[in-house]
Amino acid sequence: MAPQRNIGASAEAELPEYAGHYRLESCLGSGGMGVVHLARSTSGMRVAVKVVHARYAMDPEFRGRFRQEVAAARRVSGAFTAPVVDADPEGGRPWMATLYIPGPTLSERVKRNGPLDPDQARRLMAGLAEALRDIHRVGVVHRDLKPSNVLLAEDGPKVIDFGISRPRDSELRTETGKLIGTPPFMAPEQFRRPREVGPAADVFALGSLMVHATTGRGPFDSDSPYVVAYQVVHDEPDLTGVPESLAPLVLRCLAKEPDDRPTPDELMRELRSVAAAYDTQVFVPAQRTREPREESAPEPSADAPARRLGRRTLLVAGVLCLAVLGGLTALQVSGGTEPARRTTAAQSTPGGFGVWEAESVPEGGGMPQCSYGTRRLLCALPGSVLALDPADGRTLWRHGVEGTTRSEPPVVSGGLVQPSLDRIGDLEALDPATGEPVWRQDAPRYDGVRAVGGMLLLTRADGTVTGVDAASGETRWSHRIPGQAVPYFSSFAGERGEPAAYATSPSGDGSGTRVTAVDPATGDVRWDAELEGSLTPVGAADGAVYLVAGGEVYGDATAVLRYTPGTGDTRRVTLPVPVAQAQAGVHGDTVHLMGAGGSLVAVDMAAGKQRWRLETGVSRGSEPVSDGRHVYVTAPDGRLLGVDARRGKLLGQTRPRLGAGSDRVPAALPAPVLAGGHVYAGAPDGTVFGVTGSDPAGW
Structure with missing residues (x-):
C-alpha cells in the first residue's frame, strides 16, 4: 500500500514511504513531535513507527528530546509498554519503531x-x-x-x-x-x-x-x-x-x-x-482503530537520558521513603520522633575497625543519603537528619526536619550541619555535637541551593543568586551572575585553595558550553570560559576543572576534558566507546565514569588516554568514588563494589540489602562515603553499613 497523505493545516505535506527498512502503510495518528504510522518490516512484522515532524527534524532541541525518548523507551520496554524494535534518532527524519499493539x-x-x-x-x-x-x-x-x-x-x-x-x-x-x-x-x-x-x-x-x-x-x-x-x-x-x-x-x-x-x-x-479474588481477565477492548487520535497516538515508548554527570541532582522528595536509622545506645532526640534501633552486631577486623550495620525500624525502607563531617556520618531521612558514630554505627542524635526532603545528604558548612539544602522551606543550621538548632530563618522561594566555602548559594527561578553565611545565617550578597541565566552550581569536596562554585550554560545547538567560576563569598566571577561541546563539570583538583562531554541531553559521555583556567590549557580525551548515561567522580588526575549499563571506566588525564574499562554488570550504579587504591560503587540492590583502581579488576563486594521495602525505588543512588580508610554506604532496606576500605576481597 502506498503511504497515505495527511490532510490538514498541521499535517505533513507528504509522508515518507519508508523509515529504515519499514514500509509505512497508513497513519495511526499525529502527536506533538511526530506522526505515528502502521508499518511492516521486510519479514511482515507489524510495527508502529514514529517519524519526527519535518519542521522539527533540524531543531537540535527536538532532536535531543527524541534521543531521550528512544533511550527511555528502550529502558522501559517490557510487559507494560510497547517494546522498541528499532530506531534511528540521527537520520534526516528521525524515527523509532515499536511493536504494534x-x-x-x-x-x-x-x-x-x-x-x-x-x-x-x-x-x-x-x-x-x-x-x-x-x-x-x-x-x-x-x-x-x-x-x-x-x-x-x-x-x-x-x-x-x-x-x-x-x-x-x-x-x-x-x-x-x-x-x-x-x-x-x-x-x-x-x-x-x-x-x-x-x-x-x-x-x-x-x-x-x-x-x-x-x-x-x-x-x-x-x-x-x-x-x-x-x-x-x-x-x-x-x-x-x-x-x-x-x-x-x-x-x-x-x-x-x-x-x-x-x-x-x-x-x-x-x-x-x-477484591476477594484478584481477577486478571482482560479489559474488553475492541479491535484498535486506525483513526487519528487526540494529541498522542500509540507512540512508541521513549526515553530521557539519565544523566547525573555531576554532583547536582533534582528529584522529588515524595519518592524517597527512607527508613529511620538507629544505634546501640539511647538516642538524643531533637524533633520528637520514635527512636530507631540497631540490630546487627559489630564484627571486629584486623585493623581494629568494627564492621557494623545500622538498621531501619521494620516499617522502614529506602536508601539513606549520607555524608561525612565533624567526625560523624550525617544521614538524611524523610522528616529527620541523624548523626551516626562512624566507628560502630551508634546514633548520636536525631533532629526532626520539617518540609519535603529530597535526595541530597546533609553537609557541614561554616562549621555547622546544614540539613535544609535538599528541601523547600526555611533554612536552619545545627550544632554538629548535639543536633540542636543554632540558627533558623525564613528563606524566599528558591529553586536550587549549594554549600560552597562556608556559604550557601540560593538560586531563584528569575536567576537571582543569594549568598548566605552558613555559620550565622546572614545574607552577604544577592545579584545575578553575568552570562548565566539561571545558574545551578556544582562544587567539589577537597578542592584546594579557595573553593569555587561552577555554573554552566550550553549553547542552543550543543556545540559549546559557557563555564563560569564564582567566588561564593562575594558572588563575583573569578573566570569565565567558552569551551567546545555540551559539558558538565564533575570535579576540580590542583587548579584544574574536569568536565565530561555528552551528558544530560544526549545521554552518552563521549569525552573527558581538563581545563586549567590559569593558563587556558585544555586537554580532551575522547573515549573509545561512549559511556551511556554516565556519572563521574574525580581523584587526582583520573576521572572515573559509571555508565547506566554497568560500564566502569578510568580515564587518565595526565597520560591522555582511557586506562581501563570494566563491565560490572551493575545497571544504574551510583557515582563512583576513589581513594586512589580502589574505586567504590553502590549497586541498586544495596551491594558495595570494590575495584582495583590500577588494573580495573573487581576485588570484592558486599551482600545485597534489598529488604522488604525494595518496592521503593530511589531517585538517585547515594555514592559511597570515604572517611578514615573506611567506606560507608546506604542500602534499599534502610541500613547504613561500614566496612574497611583496604581489603574489598574480605567483604
Missing part, C-alpha cells in the same frame, strides 16, 4: 463506550500500578500519563509515549515558565516545582486517569488550562461517580504532597484487598 487507547474506549464498570476499573488500576512500578524501577518518570497514552491490549494496559519522560536523577531542566505535560493529569509539583518532578507525580496522574476512566471527566475540570492548574494545586478533587471501592485509594493518589501518595506496590497490595 492492537487495541484502543483508554481515551477512545471511554469516548466510545462510556466509563468503565468497577471491576474493569480495578483491573485497569492494578495493571497501571504494575506498569508504573516497572517503569520507576528502571529509573524513569513518565510525566505525561493520561488516557490517550494508555493502550488497552488483550493482555492488559500498555503505557506509551515517553516523549517528555526523564530519569529521576536527571537534571534536564524545564524551561522557566513552560509547562511540560497535560494540565488535567499533572501533579501539583509539576506546576509549582517542575524541576523536582519524580515518580510520585505519575501516581497523581494515575489518580486523575482513574477518575476519567470511571466518570468520563477529570477530578479537576475546566475549559481553561490555567483554571485547571489552580484547581490541581489548591482545590480538592471531585470524585463524584468514582466507585466506592476505589474512591479512597484514588483520593490518596491525588494527595497534594508527593510524600502522602502511595507507591505503585502499595497500590497493588491495596487493590488485591479490594
Whole structure:
C-alpha cells in the first residue's frame, strides 16, 4: 500500500514511504513531535513507527528530546509498554519503531463506550500500578500519563509515549515558565516545582486517569488550562461517580504532597484487598482503530537520558521513603520522633575497625543519603537528619526536619550541619555535637541551593543568586551572575585553595558550553570560559576543572576534558566507546565514569588516554568514588563494589540489602562515603553499613 497523505493545516505535506527498512502503510495518528504510522518490516512484522515532524527534524532541541525518548523507551520496554524494535534518532527524519499493539487507547474506549464498570476499573488500576512500578524501577518518570497514552491490549494496559519522560536523577531542566505535560493529569509539583518532578507525580496522574476512566471527566475540570492548574494545586478533587471501592485509594493518589501518595506496590497490595479474588481477565477492548487520535497516538515508548554527570541532582522528595536509622545506645532526640534501633552486631577486623550495620525500624525502607563531617556520618531521612558514630554505627542524635526532603545528604558548612539544602522551606543550621538548632530563618522561594566555602548559594527561578553565611545565617550578597541565566552550581569536596562554585550554560545547538567560576563569598566571577561541546563539570583538583562531554541531553559521555583556567590549557580525551548515561567522580588526575549499563571506566588525564574499562554488570550504579587504591560503587540492590583502581579488576563486594521495602525505588543512588580508610554506604532496606576500605576481597 502506498503511504497515505495527511490532510490538514498541521499535517505533513507528504509522508515518507519508508523509515529504515519499514514500509509505512497508513497513519495511526499525529502527536506533538511526530506522526505515528502502521508499518511492516521486510519479514511482515507489524510495527508502529514514529517519524519526527519535518519542521522539527533540524531543531537540535527536538532532536535531543527524541534521543531521550528512544533511550527511555528502550529502558522501559517490557510487559507494560510497547517494546522498541528499532530506531534511528540521527537520520534526516528521525524515527523509532515499536511493536504494534492492537487495541484502543483508554481515551477512545471511554469516548466510545462510556466509563468503565468497577471491576474493569480495578483491573485497569492494578495493571497501571504494575506498569508504573516497572517503569520507576528502571529509573524513569513518565510525566505525561493520561488516557490517550494508555493502550488497552488483550493482555492488559500498555503505557506509551515517553516523549517528555526523564530519569529521576536527571537534571534536564524545564524551561522557566513552560509547562511540560497535560494540565488535567499533572501533579501539583509539576506546576509549582517542575524541576523536582519524580515518580510520585505519575501516581497523581494515575489518580486523575482513574477518575476519567470511571466518570468520563477529570477530578479537576475546566475549559481553561490555567483554571485547571489552580484547581490541581489548591482545590480538592471531585470524585463524584468514582466507585466506592476505589474512591479512597484514588483520593490518596491525588494527595497534594508527593510524600502522602502511595507507591505503585502499595497500590497493588491495596487493590488485591479490594477484591476477594484478584481477577486478571482482560479489559474488553475492541479491535484498535486506525483513526487519528487526540494529541498522542500509540507512540512508541521513549526515553530521557539519565544523566547525573555531576554532583547536582533534582528529584522529588515524595519518592524517597527512607527508613529511620538507629544505634546501640539511647538516642538524643531533637524533633520528637520514635527512636530507631540497631540490630546487627559489630564484627571486629584486623585493623581494629568494627564492621557494623545500622538498621531501619521494620516499617522502614529506602536508601539513606549520607555524608561525612565533624567526625560523624550525617544521614538524611524523610522528616529527620541523624548523626551516626562512624566507628560502630551508634546514633548520636536525631533532629526532626520539617518540609519535603529530597535526595541530597546533609553537609557541614561554616562549621555547622546544614540539613535544609535538599528541601523547600526555611533554612536552619545545627550544632554538629548535639543536633540542636543554632540558627533558623525564613528563606524566599528558591529553586536550587549549594554549600560552597562556608556559604550557601540560593538560586531563584528569575536567576537571582543569594549568598548566605552558613555559620550565622546572614545574607552577604544577592545579584545575578553575568552570562548565566539561571545558574545551578556544582562544587567539589577537597578542592584546594579557595573553593569555587561552577555554573554552566550550553549553547542552543550543543556545540559549546559557557563555564563560569564564582567566588561564593562575594558572588563575583573569578573566570569565565567558552569551551567546545555540551559539558558538565564533575570535579576540580590542583587548579584544574574536569568536565565530561555528552551528558544530560544526549545521554552518552563521549569525552573527558581538563581545563586549567590559569593558563587556558585544555586537554580532551575522547573515549573509545561512549559511556551511556554516565556519572563521574574525580581523584587526582583520573576521572572515573559509571555508565547506566554497568560500564566502569578510568580515564587518565595526565597520560591522555582511557586506562581501563570494566563491565560490572551493575545497571544504574551510583557515582563512583576513589581513594586512589580502589574505586567504590553502590549497586541498586544495596551491594558495595570494590575495584582495583590500577588494573580495573573487581576485588570484592558486599551482600545485597534489598529488604522488604525494595518496592521503593530511589531517585538517585547515594555514592559511597570515604572517611578514615573506611567506606560507608546506604542500602534499599534502610541500613547504613561500614566496612574497611583496604581489603574489598574480605567483604
